[in-house]
Amino acid sequence: GAGVSQSPRYKVAKRGQDVALRCDPISGHVSLFWYQQALGQGPEFLTYFQNEAQLDKSGLPSDRFFAERPEGSVSTLKIQRTQQEDSAVYLCASSSRVLETEAFFGQGTRLTVV
Amino acid sequence: AQKVTQAQTEISVVEKEDVTLDCVYETRDTTYYLFWYKQPPSGELVFLIRRNSFDEQNEISGRYSWNFQKSTSSFNFTITASQVVDSAVYFCALSGGSSNTGKLIFGQGTTLQVKP
Numbered sequence: 001g002a003g004v005s006q007s008p009r010y011k012v013a014k015r016g017q018d019v020a021l022r023c024d025p026i027s028g029h030v031s032l033f034w035y036q037q038a039l040g041q042g043p044e045f046l047t048y049f050q051n052e053a054q055l056d057k058s059g060l061p062s063d064r065f066f067a068e069r070p071e072g073s074v075s076t077l078k079i080q081r082t083q084q085e086d087s088a089v090y091l092c093a094s095s096s097r098v099l100e101t102e103a104f105f106g107q108g109t110r111l112t113v114v
Numbered sequence: 115a116q117k118v119t120q121a122q123t124e125i126s127v128v129e130k131e132d133v134t135l136d137c138v139y140e141t142r143d144t145t146y147y148l149f150w151y152k153q154p155p156s157g158e159l160v161f162l163i164r165r166n167s168f169d170e171q172n173e174i175s176g177r178y179s180w181n182f183q184k185s186t187s188s189f190n191f192t193i194t195a196s197q198v199v200d201s202a203v204y205f206c207a208l209s210g211g212s213s214n215t216g217k218l219i220f221g222q223g224t225t226l227q228v229k230p
Contacts, residue, residue, distance in 0.1 A: 003158075031216055042118075042205055042220030043159070056215055089157065095216060102149070103216065105159035 002026075004106035006092050012112045013082045021077045021109045025094030032075050033103060034067055035091040043091055049075060082113045116141045118208050120221035127196055128229050135191045135224045137206030143167075146210025148182065148189045149218065153203040165189065167210070196228045 005024040013019050035043035048056040051072035069075040089110050093103040117140040127133045150162040173180050177194045203225050207218040
């Protein structure tokens with residue numbers, strides 16, 4: 001596709017359930033980012049991939065959060081044993097180079113933990 | 115530490131008014147990049163502009179203009195003759211540092227409502 005695609009768009013999970021969120025970046029984009037956006041707040045950085053290498057995971061809030069990009073294209077953000085505070089929009093972004101370029105964002109996955 | 119502050123939480127204007135969205139940033143890096151993104155109700159962040167720290171020239175793109183002032187650490191965004199379609203949340207963001215990967219530090223956002 002032409003843009004960054006995320007699925008599902010909406011996810012309702014029961015507390016304690018595991019979830020997996022998918023991101024299809026723009027084809028050929030080297031860099032991939034995950035952000036978490038709580039209601040009424042700006043996005044906050046979670047993790048960064050350069051191709052298949054996860055170079056920065058400093059923003060992951062706990063060891064329940066795990067991300068992968070095994071073939072340097074599609075990425076999955078997994079949250080284990082979801083809690084109510086995990087409710088947020090999860091945004092994925094990709095860019096064609098490491099620096100000096102803008103990132104293109106997907107529409108996000110809205111996760112609600114009940 | 116890097117930080118971006120957008121002090122205006124919500125702004126409401128009437129169509130055709132000019133409006134300025136404020137952005138103040140903090141960083142110890144000498145090389146950094148500043149961005150503005152628009153987030154319409156659909157949720158997707160739309161890129162508007164990127165400036166690097168060595169280029170303080172103001173920029174104009176149609177009804178949009180940006181004023182970058184390193185002396186006051188500000189990167190303000192002005193919409194001239196606002197339109198209803200400009201209604202959205204606007205985010206200012208910063209990236210930089212010696213190990214810069216391009217990750218963005220966002221402000222809290224300013225919700226702009228343009229009334230007909």
